[in-house]
Amino acid sequence: MIHNSTIDHQLSHRSIRAFKPQGLSDEQLTTLYEAARHTSTSMFMQQFSILHVTDPDKRAAVRRLSKQPYIGANGDLLIFLVDLYRNQKIRQAAGKDDGRLHTTDIFQQAVEDTVLAVQNTLVAAESMGLGGVILGSIKNDPVELIKVLDLPKMTFPLLGLQVGIPDQSPQLKPRLPLDTLVMENDYHRDFMASDLKAYDQVVTQYYDLRDANRRIDSFTKQIAGTKLDHYETTRDRLAAAIQQQGLALDWE
Amino acid sequence: MIHNSTIDHQLSHRSIRAFKPQGLSDEQLTTLYEAARHTSTSMFMQQFSILHVTDPDKRAAVRRLSKQPYIGANGDLLIFLVDLYRNQKIRQAAGKDDGRLHTTDIFQQAVEDTVLAVQNTLVAAESMGLGGVILGSIKNDPVELIKVLDLPKMTFPLLGLQVGIPDQSPQLKPRLPLDTLVMENDYHRDFMASDLKAYDQVVTQYYDLRDANRRIDSFTKQIAGTKLDHYETTRDRLAAAIQQQGLALDWE
Structure with a gap:
């Protein structure tokens, strides 16, 4: 670096x-x-x-x-x-x-x-x-x-x-690991959610430290959760x- | 500054x-x-x-x-x-x-x-x-x-x-003046191309210095010119x- x-x-x-x-x-x-x-x-x-x-x-x-x-x-x-x-x-x-x-x-x-x-x-x-x-x-x-x-x-x-x-x-919010974010020449079609197991643990620890009362959360849980679920919103008037x-x- | x-x-x-x-x-x-x-x-x-x-x-x-x-x-x-x-x-x-x-x-x-x-x-x-x-x-x-x-x-x-x-x-390319770019509370609907007369001269001078053989050009001439004219382009497949x-x- x-x-x-x-x-x-x-x-x-x-x-x-x-x-x-x-x-x-x-x-x-x-x-x-x-x-x-x-x-x-x-x-x-x-x-x-x-x-x-x-x-x-x-x-x-x-x-x-x-x-x-x-x-x-x-x-x-x-x-x-x-x-x-x-x-x-x-x-x-x-x-x-x-x-x-x-x-x-x-x-x-x-x-x-x-x-x-x-x-x-x-x-x-x-x-x-x-x-x-x-x-x-x-x-x-x-x-x-x-x-x-x-x-x-x-x-x-x-x-x-x-x-x-x-x-x-x-606190600094932990981001996706570089080997997930950056690819050389070919897009990584073989990406699997399980590739983010270690990263999920880091995110969970981040939320624990920020708010001990918050339910256990991870990156993949968030993505699989409500923020990307279908719902009605005036944002769709874009x-x-x-x-x-x-x-x-x-x-x- | x-x-x-x-x-x-x-x-x-x-x-x-x-x-x-x-x-x-x-x-x-x-x-x-x-x-x-x-x-x-x-x-x-x-x-x-x-x-x-x-x-x-x-x-x-x-x-x-x-x-x-x-x-x-x-x-x-x-x-x-x-x-x-x-x-x-x-x-x-x-x-x-x-x-x-x-x-x-x-x-x-x-x-x-x-x-x-x-x-x-x-x-x-x-x-x-x-x-x-x-x-x-x-x-x-x-x-x-x-x-x-x-x-x-x-x-x-x-x-x-x-x-x-x-x-x-x-060379540094001269940009729109701040009073054109930044507004407070209300959008400047009364903007007129002639507001950019002084800026146009600065842009013309920039092109002159960069390439003496280039035809006289200014910001407003470029915007009124071919770059925004209607034409057919594969960019419209966006x-x-x-x-x-x-x-x-x-x-x-």
């Missing part, structure tokens, strides 16, 4: 969900934005934006939809938007039609731009001693979220990032919400 | 497309994989894998499909896979059905896991003095790429990363390729 301060921060990443009451300084926020701004972008199309949500009512609304009490509580809330609105306006000003802007391909490129920027922002935050948690739960009810944030068509709220001064110090925004219209 | 070595690397990010002939050492590769492995993952589902493509025939095939001469040339080629195959096997071993594995929601969560890991890997590489370029072009013909890589259903090749020892030192893999089947 090679070590430097960047890698050491990456290897000790924990999602932080409890923050001190004070928000970030303008300088801290600007630094995060600059990191996001310098992220790789597909075909130089720069198809994402950041919405810094400071309005208490909007923060409360995002928290309610996300069903996570820490969202929009202490710390700063950034919503990363897939943003094709800007490029649509640029084409309109030049007298051009929307071209490929409504394709799944271009939407996917914008999704990738956006997610890359989220990770770069979190890396920057952690390098500054801040903590954060990436919020997929903002998409718990994407149609409602778009209303709450009053977003125009050609934009889509993809991920949130709650970031601030950590007020907790959680495709409809994307297309309502004028995006990925060629996906049938 | 706050500065530290992580942020300084982020702010000086350039995509590197020319590499020295030697590949990465095992230690360098392991360090990259460890950075990827420790990336945030939605609901602890860990739904991505990395395929390290060293086989010359496969590298050549990916290069041919991607139409970029530097792909699979010098340096190492990593293909980041959306991977729900593993979790499907885990559920099968437990006697469970596939539950939500075929939903757009879970596919999108896996896409986000995968893209976050790509960026974390690139950050780690750059912190070590390596360079890299994220390869959206591997999806130029996604149906063919899946064949070439012989990937099972429930996996999808999302992004590549060509990484190695830099053999070029490109949705079909995803669903062929058994993913996002509820997207109608």
